[in-house]
Amino acid sequence: MLQVDAADAQRILLQAGSRSRRHNADSDASDSNDKGGGDLLSTGLHEYQANPLIQALKHFVQKTLMPIFLMATTPTLVILLWFCAVHCDNSFTKLGAIFSEKSFIGGLAFVWSHVHSPSPAIVAILVSYSAFALCLMRLVPGNTVYGPLTPKGNRPQYTDNGFSCFLITIAAFLVVTVVCKTYFSVSPTIVYDRFDEVLLVLNIFSMLFCLLLYVKGLLAPSTSDSGSSGNVIFDYYWGTELYPRLLGFDVKVFTNCRFGMTVWPLLVCVFALKSYELHGPVDSMLVSALLQMIYFAKFFWWEAGYMCTIDIMVDRAGYYICWGCLVFIPGLYASVSLSLVNHPVHLGLPLSVLIVTLGVLAIYVNYDADRQKLYVRNAQGECLVWGRKPVILRARYMLDSGETRESILLASGWWGLARHFHYVAEIALTFCWSVPALFSGGLLPYTYCLWLVLLLTHRSYRDDEKCGKKYGQFWVQYRQLVPSKIIPYIF
Ligand SMILES: NC(=O)C1=CN([C@@H]2O[C@H](COP(=O)(O)OP(=O)(O)OC[C@H]3O[C@@H](n4cnc5c(N)ncnc54)[C@H](OP(=O)(O)O)[C@@H]3O)[C@@H](O)[C@H]2O)C=CC1
Numbered sequence: 433m434l435q436v437d438a439a440d441a442q443r444i445l446l447q448a449g450s451r452s453r454r455h456n457a458d459s460d461a462s463d464s465n466d467k468g469g470g471d472l473l474s475t476g477l478h479e480y481q482a483n484p485l486i487q488a489l490k491h492f493v494q495k496t497l498m499p500i501f502l503m504a505t506t507p508t509l510v511i512l513l514w515f516c517a518v519h520c521d522n523s524f525t526k527l528g529a530i531f532s533e534k535s536f537i538g539g540l541a542f543v544w545s546h547v548h549s550p551s552p553a554i555v556a557i558l559v560s561y562s563a564f565a566l567c568l569m570r571l572v573p574g575n576t577v578y579g580p581l582t583p584k585g586n587r588p589q590y591t592d593n594g595f596s597c598f599l600i601t602i603a604a605f606l607v608v609t610v611v612c613k614t615y616f617s618v619s620p621t622i623v624y625d626r627f628d629e630v631l632l633v634l635n636i637f638s639m640l641f642c643l644l645l646y647v648k649g650l651l652a653p654s655t656s657d658s659g660s661s662g663n664v665i666f667d668y669y670w671g672t673e674l675y676p677r678l679l680g681f682d683v684k685v686f687t688n689c690r691f692g693m694t695v696w697p698l699l700v701c702v703f704a705l706k707s708y709e710l711h712g713p714v715d716s717m718l719v720s721a722l723l724q725m726i727y728f729a730k731f732f733w734w735e736a737g738y739m740c741t742i743d744i745m746v747d748r749a750g751y752y753i754c755w756g757c758l759v760f761i762p763g764l765y766a767s768v769s770l771s772l773v774n775h776p777v778h779l780g781l782p783l784s785v786l787i788v789t790l791g792v793l794a795i796y797v798n799y800d801a802d803r804q805k806l807y808v809r810n811a812q813g814e815c816l817v818w819g820r821k822p823v824i825l826r827a828r829y830m831l832d833s834g835e836t837r838e839s840i841l842l843a844s845g846w847w848g849l850a851r852h853f854h855y856v857a858e859i860a861l862t863f864c865w866s867v868p869a870l871f872s873g874g875l876l877p878y879t880y881c882l883w884l885v886l887l888l889t890h891r892s893y894r895d896d897e898k899c900g901k902k903y904g905q906f907w908v909q910y911r912q913l914v915p916s917k918i919i920p921y922i923f
């Protein structure tokens with residue numbers, strides 16, 4: 433086992449100390465004056481080398497221009513995706529033709545004119561689901577688990593009941609479907625028929641909710657991991673609190689897990705049901721839905737691990753993460769299944785089995801990489817990875833208070849292949865549940881996969897930057913041990 437011992441660590445830390453600022457796991461979020469920034473906003477590793485003018489310009493672009501751009505475009509983006517699926521046969525070419533015919537503004541007005549005012553039925557469905565999810569969150573038992581220590585020394589506490597809540601929700605969906613269809617001749621596919629209304633309600637609610645979170649973070653923060661950057665736009669976009677709680681509910685657990693990550697599987701079920709109502713059983717829809725459901729089960733099984741990822745320990749509760757989970761997940765992440773409703777593809781058994789097998793393999797690799805990291809850290813490196821003692825680096829870092837802590841960086845197993853090899857698996861599994869659409873229709877079914885390539889590539893830079901600041905020379909050493917960012921030997 434390769435280790436950096438305590439004396440070595442101390443020496444390296446002292447060397448690094450003069451250059452690297454104090455950081456802990458989420459110090460990127462601890463002080464939004466100069467840190468944080470989001471997946472689409474991070475700086476490069478050598479930010480400090482740039483001249484002041486360039487730095488000021490970068491700062492303006494990252495903290496003001498990009499947030500304005502994203503907040504101005506993303507609500508319409510999800511509407512465009514819906515429009516493309518329902519009115520343009522999944523074809524961006526057809527969508528583009530509308531814009532070239534009517535001009536950009538005319539095209540936007542045309543698309544938005546197809547969005548209906550929210551009906552009471554849709555509002556009632558969304559409110560009822562949210563109330564149901566909050567009840568489960570409060571009532572379903574689970575072990576108490578703890579998130580990583582924050583820069584201010586807080587340790588968030590969670591009830592690990594995600595998997596149970598997920599199973600109960602899917603079971604409830606099946607019961608509601610049968611009851612509604614049998615006794616009231618109503619189908620949950622009303623959500624597909626009025627998906628424009630769903631997106632509109634979610635958009636409006638999320639923006640107001642983010643405003644509430646912004647004000648709450650300034651006036652009544654739940655923990656000391658909060659504060660303003662002095663830039664209203666950035667604060668609204670990025671958030672003013674890391675772990676806000678409202679009425680005793682953890683906001684990020686609700687937005688990310690109980691809403692975004694639970695509504696997504698529900699939408700997959702609704703869209704699969706709609707496809708069944710329209711065409712009978714369709715294997716492309718089944719293959720895609722099956723892989724996604726396995727992925728959701730994996731996510732909730734590992735939910736305690738998710739509480740130690742960038743989303744939770746770095747990203748504050750603002751537009752980026754909250755609007756993202758409340759609207760972008762239903763609008764973009766579920767768009768693969770949405771796009772399959774009007775495009776039934778017959779795959780045949782051999783191709784279906786091949787896709788499911790590859791998809792399950794990719795889900796396993798992704799899960800195993802996430803698991804391996806936590807396993808080695810929990811065992812303090814005293815364990816086996818792929819049958820051998822793992823190569824680890826005991827990396828020291830400093831808290832805001834100046835206290836020194838130690839973390840393990842794993843350089844074996846999946847984490848020895850590349851610093852984010854699990855992203856390859858994430859993209860591969862996504863491709864597997866998109867490819868049942870084959871290539872005859874439009875590009876819409878592949879939009880989520882393409883988005884993920886962008887998001888994860890950018891995230892790998894962002895994580896490198898975060899870990900570089902946190903671990904200083906230890907991170908440099910780790911990068912020497914594992915030189916590839918995502919794809920071994922290539923990138
Ligand atoms: N579908 C989607 O939209 C997305 C899915 N994902 C998935 O979510 C999961 C989590 O990914 P993500 O949040 O990006 O974070 P990662 O799992 O990549 O975790 C990054 C953190 O892990 C720690 N770390 C980094 N390298 C090592 C190492 N070698 N050994 C031990 N710890 C290390 C660091 O935190 P520390 O401070 O603790 O050292 C680092 O900040 C993945 O499965 C990913 O595929 C992620 C993003 C988007």
Ligand SMILES: CC(C)CCC[C@@H](C)[C@H]1CC[C@H]2C3=CC=C4C[C@@H](O)CC[C@]4(C)[C@H]3CC[C@]12C
Nearest residue numbers: 471502506693731743751752753756757760761
């Ligand atoms: C404002 C928008 C332009 C951007 C919003 C982005 C967010 C919706 C997504 C950013 C990171 C995403 C996630 C990270 C890790 C995850 C674990 C994985 O196993 C399931 C998916 C997810 C929770 C995923 C969900 C969407 C993001 C929060």
